[in-house]
Each structure stands twice: as C-alpha cells, then as structure tokens.
Amino acid sequence: MQCKNHPDEVAEYFCTSCHAPLCNQCVEEVRPGVYACFQCAMLLSVSKGESTLADKRERTTRDRSKKKIRWGPFQYFLVVSSILIVVMWGVVIFGGRSAPQRTSTFSKNSRVLLFMVHGALKRYAHYEGNKYPERLSELVPRYLSLRESELSDLNRLSYTRSPEDGYRLSLSRPEKGDMNIILLPKGIQYVASKDEGA
Numbered sequence: 001m002q003c004k005n006h007p008d009e010v011a012e013y014f015c016t017s018c019h020a021p022l023c024n025q026c027v028e029e030v031r032p033g034v035y036a037c038f039q040c041a042m043l044l045s046v047s048k049g050e051s052t053l054a055d056k057r058e059r060t061t062r063d064r065s066k067k068k069i070r071w072g073p074f075q076y077f078l079v080v081s082s083i084l085i086v087v088m089w090g091v092v093i094f095g096g097r098s099a100p101q102r103t104s105t106f107s108k109n110s111r112v113l114l115f116m117v118h119g120a121l122k123r124y125a126h127y128e129g130n131k132y133p134e135r136l137s138e139l140v141p142r143y144l145s146l147r148e149s150e151l152s153d154l155n156r157l158s159y160t161r162s163p164e165d166g167y168r169l170s171l172s173r174p175e176k177g178d179m180n181i182i183l184l185p186k187g188i189q190y191v192a193s194k195d196e197g198a
Contacts, residue, residue: 004037015040110156110171111181117157118169118183120144125166125185132167135159 003009003023011021016030017040028041036044117136120143125132133139136154140146146153158172166185174180182189 017044113153114157114169114171114181114183117144117154117159121167121169122185132161134161 001011001021003011003026004020005026006023009023009025011023013022013027013035014020015022015037016034017036020037022035022037026037027035028038030036030041030044117139120139121132123143124139127143136144136157136159137151140151156172158168158170160168162168169183170180180191182191
C-alpha cells in the first residue's frame with residue numbers, strides 16, 4: 001500500500017483517527033505507539049489542550065478557596081493584639097483599678113501604711129482629674145483596701161492638702177530618733193525628728 005501524500009513511498013503506518021496510510025515522512029507519533037496524520041494529530045493536541053485548560057481553571061479555583069480558609073500566625077497575632085488594645089482602652093477610659101490587696105499588717109509597721117496611702121493618693125489623683133481627697137477615709141475602699149476596723153489606723157498619719165505641693169503626708173508621731181518622712185506628689189522630704197538631740 002502507498003502513502004496517501006507520497007504515492008511513490010510505501011505506507012508503514014495507519015492514522016488512528018482517519019485510518020489513512022502514511023509513510024515515515026507523514027506520520028506523527030501522538031503518544032508512544034500511537035500514530036496519526038498531521039491533521040488528526042493537530043486536532044488531538046487542540047482537544048487535549050482544551051481539557052488541560054479546563055483542569056487548570058478548576059485547580060486555581062480550588063486553590064483560591066483553600067487560601068481563603070487558611071489562617072496563618074500573622075492573622076491570629078493581629079486579632080489577639082486588637083482585642084488586647086480594646087480591653088486596655090476600656091480599662092483606661094471606664095474606670096480605675098481596684099485597690100491592691102495588703103501584704104502586711106499596719107499595726108506592726110506604720111511606714112508600710114504611710115507608703116500604701118501615698119500610692120492610693122496617686123491613684124486617686126490619676127482617676128479623679130488631679131484632685132486630692134479632703135480626708136484620707138475617702139480613699140477607702142476604691143483606692144485603699146482597708147477593713148472597717150482598720151480605719152482608725154489612718155489617724156497615725158498626718159495629711160494636709162497644699163495648693164503648692166498638692167498634699168503633705170507623714171507619720172503623726174514618728175519613732176523617737178527616726179527621721180520624719182514627708183511624702184509629696186513630687187517626691188520625699190526627710191526632716192529631723194523633734195525628739196532628736198533632746
């Protein structure tokens with residue numbers, strides 16, 4: 001049998017689609033062991049390309065949907081930090097902190113009470129618009145944690161509001177021979193006790 005394109009050549013192959021006889025020059029190997037003429041090979045490759053494009057489109061849509069679902073560490077970090085910022089602003093805007101709990105008894109050490117009241121006065125000024133209370137008892141319970149029975153311990157302190165300093169806080173009766181500590185909003189003053197040198 002002769003090649004359909006070259007009548008003087010012997011046909012060694014047949015096209016799998018149109019079954020035309022083909023010589024070595026006219027045959028196209030579409031897949032291993034599968035042969036076709038030039039026109040049928042073109043049609044096969046075009047139809048194969050269309051299915052490949054459809055597969056690619058399907059794969060990209062699947063990948064996009066997977067990417068939308070996935071959350072990485074950065075997204076979690078953003079969410080957690082945003083929540084923390086909102087909570088902190090809520091605390092700053094909507095109220096003062098509760099008074100810290102005591103760690104020692106006032107009856108044993110008056111200076112512990114002195115410094116705790118000093119801290120409570122600073123918290124009071126922060127949340128009450130830089131004002132100071134008339135009396136120390138106004139600090140309880142929001143800024144100073146004291147029981148009813150311990151309110152009398154405040155009498156061991158001397159507290160006066162001052163237009164120049166803000167307030168002056170000290171022990172009413174310092175220990176004999178000790179320096180008297182006067183606490184102000186801006187710092188600490190040390191004054192020699194009156195009993196010293198007597």
